[in-house]
Amino acid sequence: MRHILVADDEKNMRWALKKALFNDGYVIDEAENGAVALNKFESSIYDLIILDIKMPEVNGIDVLKTIREKDKDIPVIVITAYGEIDTAIQAIKLGAVDYIQKPFDINELKLTIGKALEITNLKEEVKFLREELNGKEFDIIGESSKLKDVLNIVKKVAPTDATVLLLGESGTGKELIAKAIHNLSKRKDGPYIKVNCGALPENLLESELFGYEKGAFTGALSRKPGRFERANGGTIFLDEIGEISPSIQVKMLRILQEKEFERLGGIEILKADVRVIAATNKNLENMVKEGAFREDLFYRLNVVPIQLPPLRERVEDIPILIDYFLDKYSKNLRLEKFKIDKSAMKFLMEYSWPGNIRELENLVERMLILNHGSVIKKEDLPLGSNKMIKDVDKIVLPPNGISIDELEKNLIEQALERTGYNQTKAAKLLGLTRHTLIYRMEKYGIKERRDSD
Known part of the structure; x- marks a missing residue:
């Protein structure tokens, strides 16, 4: 559903436009002068703006200049009085996509709106295709059974809106899997926003994620939408999720539970129509036990965990x-x-x-x-x-020789220690089956120190 801002100082004109466009499925917001139009532009996201040139307080040309300083892409259609062709040309030079003269036929305006939105859609599609073509060099490569297992899960979870938690060591391709999930989802035509949670300090990360209002803090000279707001209708990929602070964890939990948030310094409750994919190379379960990560947030993130195998x-x-x-x-x-x-x-x-x-x-x-x-x-x-x-080649034969049995026993003990005596994981480290590992533990008198599985 497309959102349009109609800025005109004539109440009857706003009413007529709202009624006509509402019947075509558009959501219409009104502004009675240029100052109100700028305030609404700052606080909301629109797909198109209809702007009268002659308005009190701030005229349409100045409104257009401010809009273009902050958003180069949003289509703006200006309305001019009969005979003001020079003003219309000036508006086109400043970035308006089209103009229409009063009095005008409402069907003519509808055609102009449809054309402007279609051009915007084409631009977004071209941008998306360019990103896709540029991304071809980062395809998921491999034929191993472990990679195929991961991709099978990806194919199953991608069409849903389920939250996904990607687990694995650094460099295993978590970002590639996140992008693949987005590309295979029903949100593929929507935005895909990436955030490296470990690369930003806490205060900056909070404002980047949730946005802020003008005056929310020193240096906040205008309203700025956050990453969640920009990802509306699409996917947000939160890399290194284990790095976020307790205060941000609380806000993240609210988004996952209630699908809503507020900008810093704001009171307006915003809806988050966003699919969340998170990734970490940390053991979040251990962090929960240590009190470093909220248990309720962990379970909200861990809806569909995908473990990426190391190389x-x-x-x-x-x-x-x-x-x-x-x-x-x-x-x-x-x-x-x-x-x-x-x-x-x-x-x-x-x-x-x-x-x-x-x-x-x-x-x-x-x-x-x-x-x-x-x-x-x-x-x-x-x-x-x-x-x-x-x-x-770290095992070097000593000059006096070595006992193979002692070496094997030592390696088994190391593997068990490293995996917390998880026999399945220890067997994998040693290239053995679990049954073989148990046999050799019995052979060398290695006792279980805890339950293995």
């Missing part, structure tokens, strides 16, 4: 990702691709990738710049202080 658990995707990044950067940098021999590829597939896909992408780009056109061997990998080699 070390998607080993079969590593060659596919390398080829993808090679294609991407060889085109961008106009460099000849390198080739990777078997020893180097084996090594890359055995590496633990603590930085996940982001680390792999950076490595490929660096290798391309330094070794384009070459054949990459294990010793050619630009690994800085042999960090990767130490990570993979």
Whole structure:
């Protein structure tokens, strides 16, 4: 439903326009002069403005100038008196999309409104398509079973409006999954707004999320819509949600429960028709136990949790990702691709990738710049202080030999300690089945210290 602001000092004109346009399904707001028009523009969001040029207090030209300073895209149609063609031309130069002269036929105005809104829709569609085309280089790449499991959940949850919580280490592709959910949803034609909650200080994050009114704090010279307001009808992606403060957690809970919020310094209750996707690399359940994160907010966010696997658990995707990044950067940098021999590829597939896909992408780009056109061997990998080699080849046979049984027992104990004695997770770390792990625990007399599963 489109919202239109009609600004005209003639009461009968406003009434006639409101009645005629209301019957066509538009929601009409009125302003009796230029000052009121600017106040309403500051406090609400409109799809189109109909603006009379001659109004008391602030004339239409000055109103148009102020609107264009703050919003370059909203379509404005000006109404001029007969014979004021020079004023109409001035308005067009200032950014009005069209003008209409009094007296006018209401059907003519309706056609003008329809054309202006259609042009706006086309601009938004072109912008969306450009963003989509630019985003093609960030497609979700891989054929591993774990990635397919994630994508299957994405396909099921995307058409709904359910809140999604993306969990996983840094660099695992949480932002890509969030965008995929939006693109597959019924909100795909609406806005997609991203917020990195960990990148902004608390006071700035609060004003960015919820917006503020003029005078809400020092430096608030005009009303500013927040990210939730801008995301209306679409999706908001809250990255690093575990970083938000307790005070912002309270406001976030209200949005998720009541679908409403207020701008800083404001009293107007605004509705939030927004789908929320959140992401974190932290353990929110532990944060709840420690009192660092609200339990009720956690359950509101955790409606559909999606755990993204680290790259070390998607080993079969590593060659596919390398080829993808090679294609991407060889085109961008106009460099000849390198080739990777078997020893180097084996090594890359055995590496633990603590930085996940982001680390792999950076490595490929660096290798391309330094070794384009070459054949990459294990010793050619630009690994800085042999960090990767130490990570993979960290077990060194001592001069006096070693007991394999003692080594295996030690590794099993380390895996159990790391996973809090969760046998399923410990088995995965060791590349064993849970049954095999239990057998070897019994073999080496390793006792369970707590319930495993």
